Amino acid sequence: MNLHGHTQSLPRGRPPGARNKVTRDLREMVRASLDEVGGVAYLVRQAQANPGAYLALLGKVLPKEIAATVETRTYIVAPEQAASMEAWSGQVQVAPDDGEVPPVEGE
Template sequence: MTAGRQQNTSQKQGKPENLTNAGKGRKKGVLNKTTALLKDAILAAAAQAGGKDGLVGYLKTQASANPQSFLPLLGKVLPMQVTGEDGGPVEINITRRIVKDGE
């Protein structure tokens, strides 16, 4: 009886001689069905709220009405590193113009 218990324990611990593909679960990065369904529903609702302009129209409205919420969202979708033309450095030209009163 003791030997039987030891054998069951080694199977539960997953020793190499007992491993199969059973129980490995989903592949890495696969969304839960509920998460994917909710994401689709949220996007559909936003598209409908935007009227004829769809999702873009809704996001434009939110950008103006709620910039404190929209700007962090924008930061999450922008690339982390900005490059210039053909992958080169970004060139910034600043022009300073002094204007006198009345001009």
């Protein structure tokens, strides 16, 4: 209801996420011009000829933040517990999923 007690039949404004018509049209023109000059091959040539400008373009089109989850399950045996560096590198193992650390060979 609005201030006068009437229900509003039409929503006001653009729906969330809708692009401005000028912005949408400009994006379509840029895309069409890229197709006209050679698409990916053109961008590759520009990356080689003008790396600064190409990197600036990447900075504008790549996402600012990336949400990622990294899970690691490794452990390292201290080098002084091994007879040689080769033996030490062979003792580095992936820990099992149950969280138990496997015993080191020779213990």
